[in-house]
Amino acid sequence: MIRDQETMQILLDSIRSFVNEALIPREEEVAETDEIPEDIVSQMRDMGLFGLTIPEEFGGLGVTMEEEVNIAFELGRTSPAFRSFIGTNNGIGSIGILLDGTEEQKATYLPKLASGEILSSFCLTEPDSGSDAASLRTTAVRDGDHYLINGTKRYITNAPHAGIFTVMARTDPEIKGAKGISAFIVEATTPGITIGKCDKKMGQKGAHTADVIFDNVRVPSSALIGENEGVGFKTAMKVLDKGRLHIAAIAVGAAERVLEDSLRYAMERKQFGRPISDFQLIQAMLADSKAEIYAARCMVLDAARRRDDGLSVSTEASCAKMFATEMCSRVADRGVQIHGGAGYVSDYAVERFYRDVRLFRLYEGTTQIQQVIISRNMIREAQQ
Protein backbone atom coordinates (compact mmCIF):
# COMPACT_ATOMS: atom_id res chain seq x y z
CA MET A 1 0.00 0.00 0.00
CA ILE A 2 1.84 3.01 -1.24
CA ARG A 3 0.29 6.01 0.43
CA ASP A 4 1.30 8.59 -2.14
CA GLN A 5 2.87 7.58 -5.44
CA GLU A 6 4.61 10.90 -6.14
CA THR A 7 6.20 11.14 -2.69
CA MET A 8 7.27 7.51 -2.90
CA GLN A 9 8.88 8.12 -6.29
CA ILE A 10 10.91 11.05 -4.94
CA LEU A 11 11.93 8.93 -1.97
CA LEU A 12 13.04 6.02 -4.14
CA ASP A 13 14.89 8.36 -6.53
CA SER A 14 16.69 9.87 -3.57
CA ILE A 15 17.71 6.45 -2.24
CA ARG A 16 18.77 5.29 -5.70
CA SER A 17 21.01 8.35 -6.15
CA PHE A 18 22.50 7.75 -2.71
CA VAL A 19 23.16 4.08 -3.56
CA ASN A 20 24.66 4.92 -6.97
CA GLU A 21 26.71 7.96 -6.00
CA ALA A 22 27.65 7.41 -2.36
CA LEU A 23 27.55 3.66 -1.66
CA ILE A 24 28.51 1.72 -4.81
CA PRO A 25 31.80 3.65 -5.24
CA ARG A 26 32.76 2.71 -1.64
CA GLU A 27 31.98 -1.03 -1.84
CA GLU A 28 35.57 -2.10 -2.37
CA GLU A 29 36.78 0.06 0.49
CA VAL A 30 34.23 -1.58 2.79
CA ALA A 31 35.31 -5.05 1.63
CA GLU A 32 38.99 -4.17 2.18
CA THR A 33 38.68 -2.51 5.57
CA ASP A 34 35.76 -4.61 6.88
CA GLU A 35 34.26 -1.33 8.13
CA ILE A 36 31.45 1.02 7.07
CA PRO A 37 33.18 4.43 6.84
CA GLU A 38 32.04 6.92 9.48
CA ASP A 39 31.08 9.54 6.87
CA ILE A 40 28.72 7.03 5.25
CA VAL A 41 27.17 6.17 8.61
CA SER A 42 26.58 9.83 9.28
CA GLN A 43 25.02 10.34 5.82
CA MET A 44 22.75 7.36 6.47
CA ARG A 45 21.73 8.95 9.78
CA ASP A 46 21.10 12.33 8.11
CA MET A 47 18.92 10.73 5.47
CA GLY A 48 16.81 8.94 8.06
CA LEU A 49 17.62 5.42 6.87
CA PHE A 50 17.69 4.00 10.40
CA GLY A 51 14.03 4.80 11.02
CA LEU A 52 12.30 3.55 7.90
CA THR A 53 9.94 1.21 9.74
CA ILE A 54 9.58 3.17 12.97
CA PRO A 55 6.34 5.23 13.13
CA GLU A 56 6.43 8.93 12.35
CA GLU A 57 5.43 9.86 15.92
CA PHE A 58 8.79 8.45 17.07
CA GLY A 59 10.78 10.22 14.36
CA GLY A 60 10.75 7.49 11.72
CA LEU A 61 9.02 7.11 8.37
CA GLY A 62 6.49 4.43 9.28
CA VAL A 63 6.66 2.83 5.85
CA THR A 64 4.11 0.23 4.78
CA MET A 65 5.31 -3.22 3.73
CA GLU A 66 4.98 -2.34 0.04
CA GLU A 67 6.96 0.84 0.58
CA GLU A 68 9.56 -1.07 2.58
CA VAL A 69 10.16 -3.68 -0.13
CA ASN A 70 10.42 -0.97 -2.78
CA ILE A 71 13.11 0.71 -0.68
CA ALA A 72 14.81 -2.68 -0.14
CA PHE A 73 14.88 -3.28 -3.92
CA GLU A 74 17.01 -0.12 -4.16
CA LEU A 75 19.24 -0.79 -1.13
CA GLY A 76 19.80 -4.35 -2.35
CA ARG A 77 21.70 -2.99 -5.35
CA THR A 78 24.84 -2.38 -3.30
CA SER A 79 26.90 -4.37 -0.78
CA PRO A 80 24.61 -6.01 1.77
CA ALA A 81 26.92 -4.66 4.51
CA PHE A 82 25.40 -1.18 4.18
CA ARG A 83 21.89 -2.57 4.53
CA SER A 84 22.94 -4.74 7.42
CA PHE A 85 24.12 -1.70 9.38
CA ILE A 86 20.68 -0.07 9.22
CA GLY A 87 18.87 -3.42 9.12
CA THR A 88 18.55 -4.22 12.81
CA ASN A 89 17.07 -0.83 13.78
CA ASN A 90 14.54 -1.24 10.98
CA GLY A 91 13.68 -4.83 11.78
CA ILE A 92 14.41 -7.33 14.49
CA GLY A 93 16.11 -4.78 16.73
CA SER A 94 13.12 -2.46 17.07
CA ILE A 95 10.06 -4.55 16.29
CA GLY A 96 9.72 -6.07 19.78
CA ILE A 97 9.69 -2.65 21.45
CA LEU A 98 7.38 -1.33 18.75
CA LEU A 99 4.77 -4.07 19.06
CA ASP A 100 4.89 -5.04 22.72
CA GLY A 101 6.82 -2.27 24.46
CA THR A 102 5.26 -0.09 27.14
CA GLU A 103 4.72 3.60 26.29
CA GLU A 104 7.77 4.43 28.36
CA GLN A 105 9.95 1.85 26.58
CA LYS A 106 8.80 3.17 23.20
CA ALA A 107 9.42 6.80 24.13
CA THR A 108 12.86 5.98 25.56
CA TYR A 109 14.25 3.90 22.72
CA LEU A 110 12.36 4.32 19.45
CA PRO A 111 13.41 7.94 18.72
CA LYS A 112 17.07 7.02 19.30
CA LEU A 113 16.74 3.99 17.03
CA ALA A 114 14.96 6.02 14.34
CA SER A 115 17.69 8.65 14.28
CA GLY A 116 20.46 6.07 14.35
CA GLU A 117 21.85 7.59 17.56
CA ILE A 118 22.04 4.02 18.86
CA LEU A 119 22.00 0.66 17.14
CA SER A 120 19.96 -2.24 18.36
CA SER A 121 20.79 -5.94 18.07
CA PHE A 122 18.47 -8.89 18.35
CA CYS A 123 19.76 -11.74 20.51
CA LEU A 124 17.88 -14.92 19.68
CA THR A 125 20.26 -17.48 18.14
CA GLU A 126 22.47 -19.54 20.48
CA PRO A 127 25.24 -22.08 19.94
CA ASP A 128 22.71 -24.90 20.29
CA SER A 129 19.56 -23.19 19.07
CA GLY A 130 19.20 -21.87 15.52
CA SER A 131 16.26 -22.93 13.40
CA ASP A 132 14.73 -24.45 16.54
CA ALA A 133 14.66 -21.05 18.21
CA ALA A 134 12.16 -21.99 20.91
CA SER A 135 14.69 -24.42 22.44
CA LEU A 136 16.94 -21.57 23.57
CA ARG A 137 18.70 -21.92 26.92
CA THR A 138 19.56 -18.40 28.03
CA THR A 139 17.81 -17.79 31.35
CA ALA A 140 16.40 -14.73 33.07
CA VAL A 141 15.74 -15.44 36.72
CA ARG A 142 13.62 -13.05 38.74
CA ASP A 143 15.42 -11.56 41.74
CA GLY A 144 13.13 -9.07 43.50
CA ASP A 145 12.73 -6.04 41.21
CA HIS A 146 15.38 -7.38 38.87
CA TYR A 147 16.21 -10.25 36.55
CA LEU A 148 19.55 -12.02 36.26
CA ILE A 149 20.36 -13.00 32.68
CA ASN A 150 22.81 -15.80 31.86
CA GLY A 151 23.65 -17.38 28.53
CA THR A 152 25.49 -17.08 25.23
CA LYS A 153 24.04 -15.67 22.00
CA ARG A 154 25.63 -16.40 18.62
CA TYR A 155 25.95 -14.66 15.21
CA ILE A 156 24.43 -11.47 16.60
CA THR A 157 24.33 -8.86 13.84
CA ASN A 158 25.74 -5.43 14.78
CA ALA A 159 26.62 -6.68 18.30
CA PRO A 160 29.93 -4.75 18.40
CA HIS A 161 28.08 -1.48 17.60
CA ALA A 162 24.87 -2.00 19.55
CA GLY A 163 23.65 0.41 22.22
CA ILE A 164 20.87 -1.95 23.22
CA PHE A 165 20.13 -5.64 22.86
CA THR A 166 16.73 -7.23 22.59
CA VAL A 167 17.44 -10.47 24.44
CA MET A 168 15.27 -13.55 24.30
CA ALA A 169 15.62 -15.52 27.52
CA ARG A 170 13.71 -18.26 29.31
CA THR A 171 11.86 -16.83 32.31
CA ASP A 172 9.98 -20.00 33.15
CA PRO A 173 12.09 -23.17 32.91
CA GLU A 174 8.97 -25.24 33.62
CA ILE A 175 7.35 -24.22 30.34
CA LYS A 176 9.14 -25.77 27.37
CA GLY A 177 9.10 -24.01 24.01
CA ALA A 178 7.99 -20.51 23.12
CA LYS A 179 5.64 -19.75 26.00
CA GLY A 180 8.41 -19.80 28.58
CA ILE A 181 10.46 -17.19 26.74
CA SER A 182 10.42 -13.44 27.43
CA ALA A 183 12.09 -10.48 25.74
CA PHE A 184 14.28 -7.91 27.51
CA ILE A 185 15.81 -4.59 26.50
CA VAL A 186 19.37 -4.72 27.80
CA GLU A 187 21.64 -1.70 27.50
CA ALA A 188 25.07 -2.62 26.15
CA THR A 189 26.83 -0.89 29.06
CA THR A 190 25.23 -3.17 31.65
CA PRO A 191 27.96 -4.99 33.66
CA GLY A 192 28.41 -8.68 32.82
CA ILE A 193 28.05 -8.34 29.01
CA THR A 194 30.98 -9.47 26.88
CA ILE A 195 31.05 -9.13 23.10
CA GLY A 196 33.07 -11.87 21.41
CA LYS A 197 35.42 -11.43 18.46
CA CYS A 198 33.76 -10.63 15.14
CA ASP A 199 32.97 -13.80 13.21
CA LYS A 200 35.15 -14.43 10.14
CA LYS A 201 32.47 -14.75 7.51
CA MET A 202 32.57 -15.98 3.91
CA GLY A 203 31.35 -12.59 2.67
CA GLN A 204 29.48 -9.45 3.65
CA LYS A 205 32.68 -7.80 4.93
CA GLY A 206 31.75 -4.66 6.83
CA ALA A 207 28.73 -6.33 8.39
CA HIS A 208 29.69 -7.56 11.81
CA THR A 209 28.33 -10.47 13.80
CA ALA A 210 29.66 -11.75 17.11
CA ASP A 211 28.83 -13.75 20.20
CA VAL A 212 27.22 -11.86 23.07
CA ILE A 213 27.83 -13.44 26.46
CA PHE A 214 25.59 -12.61 29.41
CA ASP A 215 27.17 -13.43 32.75
CA ASN A 216 24.89 -12.56 35.66
CA VAL A 217 23.63 -9.49 33.86
CA ARG A 218 21.30 -7.70 36.23
CA VAL A 219 18.48 -5.73 34.62
CA PRO A 220 15.51 -4.00 36.26
CA SER A 221 12.10 -5.61 35.73
CA SER A 222 11.17 -2.51 33.70
CA ALA A 223 13.50 -3.91 31.02
CA LEU A 224 11.02 -6.70 30.35
CA ILE A 225 9.35 -5.86 27.02
CA GLY A 226 5.67 -5.24 27.64
CA GLU A 227 6.33 -5.75 31.37
CA ASN A 228 4.86 -9.23 31.02
CA GLU A 229 6.63 -12.54 30.89
CA GLY A 230 6.09 -14.79 27.90
CA VAL A 231 5.17 -11.95 25.52
CA GLY A 232 8.15 -10.86 23.43
CA PHE A 233 9.01 -14.12 21.75
CA LYS A 234 5.50 -14.86 20.56
CA THR A 235 5.21 -11.50 18.87
CA ALA A 236 8.67 -11.83 17.36
CA MET A 237 7.55 -15.04 15.73
CA LYS A 238 4.37 -13.41 14.44
CA VAL A 239 6.27 -10.74 12.52
CA LEU A 240 8.83 -13.06 10.94
CA ASP A 241 6.99 -12.70 7.62
CA LYS A 242 7.98 -9.01 7.60
CA GLY A 243 11.70 -9.78 7.90
CA ARG A 244 11.38 -12.50 5.29
CA LEU A 245 9.82 -10.15 2.76
CA HIS A 246 12.52 -7.59 3.49
CA ILE A 247 15.32 -10.09 2.81
CA ALA A 248 13.50 -11.35 -0.28
CA ALA A 249 13.40 -7.78 -1.61
CA ILE A 250 17.09 -7.24 -0.82
CA ALA A 251 17.84 -10.45 -2.75
CA VAL A 252 15.89 -9.11 -5.74
CA GLY A 253 17.91 -5.87 -5.63
CA ALA A 254 21.21 -7.74 -5.38
CA ALA A 255 20.25 -10.01 -8.29
CA GLU A 256 19.34 -6.97 -10.39
CA ARG A 257 22.73 -5.42 -9.65
CA VAL A 258 24.59 -8.62 -10.57
CA LEU A 259 22.61 -8.89 -13.80
CA GLU A 260 23.31 -5.23 -14.68
CA ASP A 261 27.04 -5.83 -14.14
CA SER A 262 26.92 -9.08 -16.12
CA LEU A 263 25.06 -7.49 -19.04
CA ARG A 264 27.53 -4.59 -19.18
CA TYR A 265 30.45 -7.02 -19.11
CA ALA A 266 28.92 -9.24 -21.79
CA MET A 267 28.45 -6.25 -24.10
CA GLU A 268 32.01 -5.01 -23.58
CA ARG A 269 33.96 -8.27 -23.52
CA LYS A 270 34.98 -9.37 -27.00
CA GLN A 271 35.83 -12.92 -28.07
CA PHE A 272 36.03 -14.32 -31.58
CA GLY A 273 35.92 -10.73 -32.77
CA ARG A 274 32.57 -9.75 -31.25
CA PRO A 275 30.95 -8.99 -27.90
CA ILE A 276 30.14 -12.18 -26.00
CA SER A 277 26.56 -10.88 -25.64
CA ASP A 278 26.19 -11.85 -29.33
CA PHE A 279 26.46 -15.50 -28.38
CA GLN A 280 23.26 -17.35 -27.68
CA LEU A 281 24.57 -19.37 -24.74
CA ILE A 282 25.42 -16.10 -22.97
CA GLN A 283 22.05 -14.68 -24.00
CA ALA A 284 20.30 -17.68 -22.43
CA MET A 285 21.96 -16.98 -19.07
CA LEU A 286 20.99 -13.30 -19.26
CA ALA A 287 17.40 -14.17 -20.15
CA ASP A 288 17.00 -16.81 -17.45
CA SER A 289 18.26 -14.36 -14.85
CA LYS A 290 16.00 -11.56 -16.09
CA ALA A 291 12.88 -13.75 -15.98
CA GLU A 292 13.65 -15.15 -12.55
CA ILE A 293 14.29 -11.70 -11.11
CA TYR A 294 11.00 -10.50 -12.54
CA ALA A 295 9.17 -13.45 -11.02
CA ALA A 296 10.72 -12.84 -7.59
CA ARG A 297 9.97 -9.12 -7.75
CA CYS A 298 6.32 -9.85 -8.52
CA MET A 299 6.09 -12.35 -5.67
CA VAL A 300 7.59 -9.93 -3.17
CA LEU A 301 5.31 -7.08 -4.24
CA ASP A 302 2.21 -9.27 -4.20
CA ALA A 303 2.96 -10.65 -0.74
CA ALA A 304 3.77 -7.15 0.58
CA ARG A 305 0.46 -5.76 -0.75
CA ARG A 306 -1.48 -8.64 0.79
CA ARG A 307 0.21 -8.02 4.13
CA ASP A 308 -0.68 -4.32 3.94
CA ASP A 309 -4.27 -5.38 3.24
CA GLY A 310 -4.24 -7.21 6.57
CA LEU A 311 -4.13 -10.72 5.16
CA SER A 312 -2.02 -13.49 6.66
CA VAL A 313 1.01 -13.98 4.41
CA SER A 314 2.91 -16.70 6.23
CA THR A 315 2.90 -18.94 3.14
CA GLU A 316 3.47 -16.14 0.63
CA ALA A 317 6.32 -14.59 2.63
CA SER A 318 8.06 -17.94 2.91
CA CYS A 319 7.53 -18.63 -0.81
CA ALA A 320 8.94 -15.22 -1.70
CA LYS A 321 11.90 -15.54 0.68
CA MET A 322 12.76 -19.02 -0.54
CA PHE A 323 12.38 -18.25 -4.23
CA ALA A 324 14.05 -14.82 -4.21
CA THR A 325 17.12 -15.88 -2.23
CA GLU A 326 17.65 -19.13 -4.17
CA MET A 327 17.12 -17.17 -7.38
CA CYS A 328 19.69 -14.61 -6.26
CA SER A 329 22.31 -17.30 -5.80
CA ARG A 330 21.56 -18.71 -9.25
CA VAL A 331 21.83 -15.24 -10.81
CA ALA A 332 25.13 -14.62 -8.99
CA ASP A 333 26.42 -18.00 -10.18
CA ARG A 334 25.49 -17.18 -13.79
CA GLY A 335 27.03 -13.74 -13.26
CA VAL A 336 30.37 -15.33 -12.43
CA GLN A 337 29.96 -17.65 -15.41
CA ILE A 338 29.30 -14.76 -17.80
CA HIS A 339 32.36 -12.94 -16.46
CA GLY A 340 34.46 -16.08 -17.03
CA GLY A 341 37.89 -15.96 -15.36
CA ALA A 342 37.27 -12.28 -14.54
CA GLY A 343 34.36 -13.36 -12.35
CA TYR A 344 36.67 -15.38 -10.12
CA VAL A 345 39.00 -12.48 -9.30
CA SER A 346 38.05 -9.65 -7.02
CA ASP A 347 38.52 -6.89 -9.64
CA TYR A 348 34.86 -7.31 -10.51
CA ALA A 349 32.05 -6.88 -7.99
CA VAL A 350 30.40 -10.13 -9.08
CA GLU A 351 33.00 -12.20 -7.19
CA ARG A 352 32.09 -10.38 -3.98
CA PHE A 353 28.33 -10.56 -4.59
CA TYR A 354 28.59 -14.30 -5.24
CA ARG A 355 29.87 -14.74 -1.67
CA ASP A 356 27.72 -12.00 -0.12
CA VAL A 357 24.37 -13.30 -1.34
CA ARG A 358 25.01 -16.83 -0.06
CA LEU A 359 23.88 -15.69 3.38
CA PHE A 360 20.40 -14.77 2.12
CA ARG A 361 19.49 -18.47 1.95
CA LEU A 362 20.49 -19.00 5.58
CA TYR A 363 19.23 -16.21 7.80
CA GLU A 364 15.64 -15.16 8.54
CA GLY A 365 14.92 -18.88 8.26
CA THR A 366 16.87 -21.24 5.98
CA THR A 367 15.38 -22.36 2.69
CA GLN A 368 14.57 -25.67 4.35
CA ILE A 369 12.66 -23.96 7.16
CA GLN A 370 10.67 -22.04 4.53
CA GLN A 371 9.86 -25.31 2.78
CA VAL A 372 8.60 -26.75 6.06
CA ILE A 373 6.45 -23.68 6.75
CA ILE A 374 4.95 -23.67 3.26
CA SER A 375 4.11 -27.36 3.22
CA ARG A 376 2.81 -27.38 6.82
CA ASN A 377 0.52 -24.45 5.98
CA MET A 378 -0.71 -26.32 2.91
CA ILE A 379 -1.45 -29.46 4.88
CA ARG A 380 -3.13 -27.53 7.71
CA GLU A 381 -5.40 -25.71 5.26
CA ALA A 382 -6.28 -28.96 3.48
CA GLN A 383 -7.22 -30.56 6.79
CA GLN A 384 -9.64 -27.78 7.75
Added chain:
Amino acid sequence: MKVLVAIKRVIDYNVKIRVKSDHSDVDLTNVKMAMNPFCEIAVEEAVRLKEKGVATEVVVVTIGPKAAQEQLRTALALGADRAIHVETDLRVESLGAARALAKIVEEQQPGLVILGKQAIDTDNNQTGQMLAALTGLPQGTFASEVAVEDGRLRVTREIDGGLETLELTLPAIVTTDLRLNEPRYAKLPDIMKAKKKPLEVRTPADLGVELASRIKLLKVEPPAERQAGIKVGSVDELIDKLKNEAKVIS
Protein backbone atom coordinates in the same frame (compact mmCIF):
# COMPACT_ATOMS: atom_id res chain seq x y z
CA MET B 1 15.77 38.12 2.37
CA LYS B 2 13.59 36.07 0.06
CA VAL B 3 15.47 33.84 -2.40
CA LEU B 4 13.78 32.67 -5.60
CA VAL B 5 15.18 29.54 -7.25
CA ALA B 6 14.17 28.53 -10.77
CA ILE B 7 14.44 24.83 -11.61
CA LYS B 8 13.83 22.68 -14.68
CA ARG B 9 12.68 19.11 -15.25
CA VAL B 10 15.03 17.37 -17.68
CA ILE B 11 16.10 13.86 -18.68
CA ASP B 12 17.96 12.22 -15.79
CA TYR B 13 21.69 12.60 -16.31
CA ASN B 14 22.19 8.82 -16.05
CA VAL B 15 19.90 8.11 -19.01
CA LYS B 16 21.38 7.40 -22.40
CA ILE B 17 19.73 9.85 -24.80
CA ARG B 18 17.95 8.31 -27.77
CA VAL B 19 16.72 10.12 -30.86
CA LYS B 20 13.29 9.32 -32.29
CA SER B 21 13.46 7.18 -35.42
CA ASP B 22 12.06 10.02 -37.56
CA HIS B 23 14.69 12.42 -36.13
CA SER B 24 11.96 14.85 -35.08
CA ASP B 25 13.12 15.06 -31.46
CA VAL B 26 14.72 13.27 -28.53
CA ASP B 27 12.71 10.21 -27.50
CA LEU B 28 11.15 10.85 -24.09
CA THR B 29 8.90 7.79 -23.93
CA ASN B 30 9.31 6.00 -20.58
CA VAL B 31 12.46 7.98 -19.92
CA LYS B 32 13.39 8.83 -16.35
CA MET B 33 13.18 12.56 -15.64
CA ALA B 34 14.88 14.48 -12.85
CA MET B 35 15.84 17.94 -11.69
CA ASN B 36 18.55 19.54 -13.83
CA PRO B 37 21.84 19.05 -11.89
CA PHE B 38 22.74 22.77 -12.06
CA CYS B 39 19.31 23.55 -10.61
CA GLU B 40 20.02 21.15 -7.73
CA ILE B 41 23.10 23.24 -7.00
CA ALA B 42 20.93 26.38 -7.09
CA VAL B 43 18.45 24.88 -4.59
CA GLU B 44 21.31 23.75 -2.34
CA GLU B 45 22.86 27.23 -2.33
CA ALA B 46 19.55 28.85 -1.41
CA VAL B 47 18.99 26.34 1.40
CA ARG B 48 22.52 26.99 2.70
CA LEU B 49 21.82 30.74 2.68
CA LYS B 50 18.73 30.04 4.73
CA GLU B 51 20.66 27.85 7.16
CA LYS B 52 23.20 30.67 7.57
CA GLY B 53 20.36 33.03 8.43
CA VAL B 54 20.91 35.15 5.30
CA ALA B 55 17.76 34.00 3.53
CA THR B 56 14.44 34.01 5.35
CA GLU B 57 12.40 32.23 2.71
CA VAL B 58 13.26 30.01 -0.25
CA VAL B 59 10.69 29.98 -3.06
CA VAL B 60 11.18 27.50 -5.88
CA VAL B 61 9.58 27.93 -9.31
CA THR B 62 9.37 25.83 -12.46
CA ILE B 63 7.72 26.14 -15.84
CA GLY B 64 6.56 22.91 -17.43
CA PRO B 65 4.03 20.08 -17.53
CA LYS B 66 2.09 18.82 -14.50
CA ALA B 67 4.70 16.12 -13.94
CA ALA B 68 7.26 18.85 -13.18
CA GLN B 69 5.61 19.14 -9.76
CA GLU B 70 7.71 16.11 -8.83
CA GLN B 71 10.84 18.26 -9.17
CA LEU B 72 9.21 21.02 -7.12
CA ARG B 73 8.45 18.50 -4.38
CA THR B 74 12.06 17.36 -4.49
CA ALA B 75 13.17 20.98 -3.99
CA LEU B 76 10.71 21.30 -1.10
CA ALA B 77 12.15 18.13 0.42
CA LEU B 78 15.62 19.61 0.12
CA GLY B 79 14.55 22.64 2.15
CA ALA B 80 12.65 25.13 -0.02
CA ASP B 81 9.65 26.65 1.79
CA ARG B 82 7.08 26.91 -0.99
CA ALA B 83 6.72 26.29 -4.70
CA ILE B 84 5.18 27.94 -7.74
CA HIS B 85 4.34 25.87 -10.79
CA VAL B 86 3.73 27.69 -14.06
CA GLU B 87 1.93 24.90 -15.87
CA THR B 88 2.30 24.45 -19.62
CA ASP B 89 2.67 21.54 -22.01
CA LEU B 90 4.42 23.70 -24.60
CA ARG B 91 8.11 23.33 -25.38
CA VAL B 92 9.54 26.16 -23.31
CA GLU B 93 12.36 28.16 -24.85
CA SER B 94 14.84 30.33 -22.99
CA LEU B 95 13.16 33.64 -23.76
CA GLY B 96 9.71 32.33 -22.86
CA ALA B 97 11.05 30.96 -19.59
CA ALA B 98 12.82 34.25 -18.84
CA ARG B 99 9.62 36.22 -19.52
CA ALA B 100 7.56 34.05 -17.20
CA LEU B 101 10.26 34.21 -14.54
CA ALA B 102 10.42 38.01 -14.90
CA LYS B 103 6.71 38.14 -14.01
CA ILE B 104 7.27 35.91 -11.01
CA VAL B 105 10.18 38.12 -9.92
CA GLU B 106 7.92 41.16 -10.24
CA GLU B 107 5.24 39.50 -8.09
CA GLN B 108 7.49 37.92 -5.48
CA GLN B 109 10.10 40.69 -5.19
CA PRO B 110 12.94 38.36 -4.15
CA GLY B 111 16.23 39.73 -2.81
CA LEU B 112 18.14 37.17 -4.85
CA VAL B 113 17.33 34.88 -7.78
CA ILE B 114 19.42 31.73 -8.30
CA LEU B 115 19.26 29.61 -11.45
CA GLY B 116 21.40 26.81 -12.89
CA LYS B 117 23.78 28.18 -15.52
CA GLN B 118 22.19 25.89 -18.09
CA ALA B 119 19.93 22.85 -18.37
CA ILE B 120 21.49 19.59 -19.52
CA ASP B 121 18.74 18.95 -22.08
CA THR B 122 19.44 21.75 -24.55
CA ASP B 123 22.50 23.34 -22.91
CA ASN B 124 21.39 26.80 -24.02
CA ASN B 125 22.85 28.80 -21.14
CA GLN B 126 20.52 31.76 -21.77
CA THR B 127 17.66 31.98 -19.29
CA GLY B 128 19.59 33.58 -16.41
CA GLN B 129 21.12 36.22 -18.65
CA MET B 130 17.79 36.97 -20.36
CA LEU B 131 16.06 37.25 -16.99
CA ALA B 132 18.69 39.78 -15.88
CA ALA B 133 18.09 41.82 -19.04
CA LEU B 134 14.29 41.70 -18.69
CA THR B 135 14.29 42.66 -15.02
CA GLY B 136 17.18 45.12 -15.27
CA LEU B 137 18.88 43.39 -12.33
CA PRO B 138 22.66 42.84 -12.06
CA GLN B 139 23.88 39.34 -12.86
CA GLY B 140 26.67 37.06 -11.70
CA THR B 141 26.86 34.01 -13.96
CA PHE B 142 28.82 30.74 -13.53
CA ALA B 143 29.18 31.32 -9.80
CA SER B 144 31.60 29.11 -7.87
CA GLU B 145 31.18 31.07 -4.63
CA VAL B 146 28.40 33.32 -3.37
CA ALA B 147 28.43 35.45 -0.22
CA VAL B 148 26.21 38.21 1.07
CA GLU B 149 28.24 40.91 2.83
CA ASP B 150 26.84 44.20 4.11
CA GLY B 151 23.81 43.96 1.92
CA ARG B 152 25.88 43.37 -1.20
CA LEU B 153 26.47 40.15 -3.08
CA ARG B 154 29.99 38.87 -3.72
CA VAL B 155 30.08 36.38 -6.58
CA THR B 156 33.18 34.45 -7.61
CA ARG B 157 32.90 33.42 -11.26
CA GLU B 158 34.73 30.74 -13.17
CA ILE B 159 36.13 32.30 -16.33
CA ASP B 160 38.62 31.02 -18.88
CA GLY B 161 41.63 32.75 -17.33
CA GLY B 162 40.81 31.80 -13.72
CA LEU B 163 38.45 33.33 -11.19
CA GLU B 164 36.75 36.71 -11.31
CA THR B 165 35.09 38.26 -8.27
CA LEU B 166 32.17 40.64 -8.71
CA GLU B 167 30.29 42.72 -6.22
CA LEU B 168 26.63 43.19 -7.05
CA THR B 169 23.91 45.28 -5.50
CA LEU B 170 20.86 43.32 -4.42
CA PRO B 171 18.45 42.20 -5.71
CA ALA B 172 20.53 40.26 -8.23
CA ILE B 173 20.53 37.23 -10.51
CA VAL B 174 23.05 34.42 -10.00
CA THR B 175 23.61 31.35 -12.16
CA THR B 176 25.42 28.38 -10.66
CA ASP B 177 28.47 26.53 -11.92
CA LEU B 178 29.34 22.95 -11.03
CA ARG B 179 31.73 23.73 -8.19
CA LEU B 180 29.51 26.10 -6.22
CA ASN B 181 28.51 23.32 -3.81
CA GLU B 182 27.75 19.64 -3.56
CA PRO B 183 23.99 19.13 -3.15
CA ARG B 184 22.82 17.06 -0.22
CA TYR B 185 20.57 14.02 -0.36
CA ALA B 186 17.05 14.77 0.79
CA LYS B 187 16.24 13.48 4.26
CA LEU B 188 13.55 10.84 3.93
CA PRO B 189 11.26 12.35 6.60
CA ASP B 190 11.57 15.72 4.81
CA ILE B 191 10.39 14.07 1.59
CA MET B 192 7.25 13.00 3.46
CA LYS B 193 6.78 16.49 4.86
CA ALA B 194 7.29 18.16 1.46
CA LYS B 195 3.81 17.04 0.48
CA LYS B 196 2.38 19.42 3.07
CA LYS B 197 4.31 22.49 1.89
CA PRO B 198 2.39 24.98 -0.29
CA LEU B 199 2.52 24.59 -4.06
CA GLU B 200 0.75 27.23 -6.11
CA VAL B 201 -0.21 26.49 -9.71
CA ARG B 202 -0.20 29.36 -12.22
CA THR B 203 -0.72 29.53 -15.97
CA PRO B 204 1.23 31.52 -18.55
CA ALA B 205 -2.07 33.28 -19.38
CA ASP B 206 -2.63 34.59 -15.87
CA LEU B 207 0.96 35.81 -15.81
CA GLY B 208 0.29 37.50 -19.14
CA VAL B 209 3.11 35.78 -21.00
CA GLU B 210 3.13 34.05 -24.35
CA LEU B 211 5.17 30.84 -24.33
CA ALA B 212 4.48 29.71 -27.90
CA SER B 213 7.56 28.58 -29.76
CA ARG B 214 9.56 31.05 -31.80
CA ILE B 215 12.09 28.51 -32.93
CA LYS B 216 11.32 25.67 -35.31
CA LEU B 217 13.04 22.39 -34.55
CA LEU B 218 14.06 20.93 -37.89
CA LYS B 219 15.97 17.79 -37.08
CA VAL B 220 17.69 16.00 -34.19
CA GLU B 221 20.76 13.88 -34.87
CA PRO B 222 22.69 11.78 -32.36
CA PRO B 223 26.38 12.68 -32.17
CA ALA B 224 28.68 10.64 -34.41
CA GLU B 225 29.98 7.46 -32.78
CA ARG B 226 33.50 7.90 -31.47
CA GLN B 227 36.34 5.59 -32.33
CA ALA B 228 37.84 3.71 -29.40
CA GLY B 229 40.93 5.39 -27.92
CA ILE B 230 44.43 3.92 -27.87
CA LYS B 231 47.21 3.92 -25.28
CA VAL B 232 50.51 5.38 -26.39
CA GLY B 233 53.85 4.19 -25.11
CA SER B 234 55.66 7.51 -24.74
CA VAL B 235 55.33 11.27 -24.99
CA ASP B 236 57.24 11.19 -28.27
CA GLU B 237 54.75 8.73 -29.75
CA LEU B 238 51.90 10.96 -28.54
CA ILE B 239 53.42 14.03 -30.19
CA ASP B 240 54.05 12.06 -33.36
CA LYS B 241 50.43 10.91 -33.50
CA LEU B 242 49.06 14.38 -32.73
CA LYS B 243 51.23 15.80 -35.55
CA ASN B 244 50.92 13.17 -38.22
CA GLU B 245 47.70 11.25 -37.58
CA ALA B 246 45.34 13.65 -35.82
CA LYS B 247 47.05 16.66 -37.41
CA VAL B 248 46.00 18.89 -34.51
CA ILE B 249 49.49 20.31 -33.90
CA SER B 250 52.19 21.19 -36.36
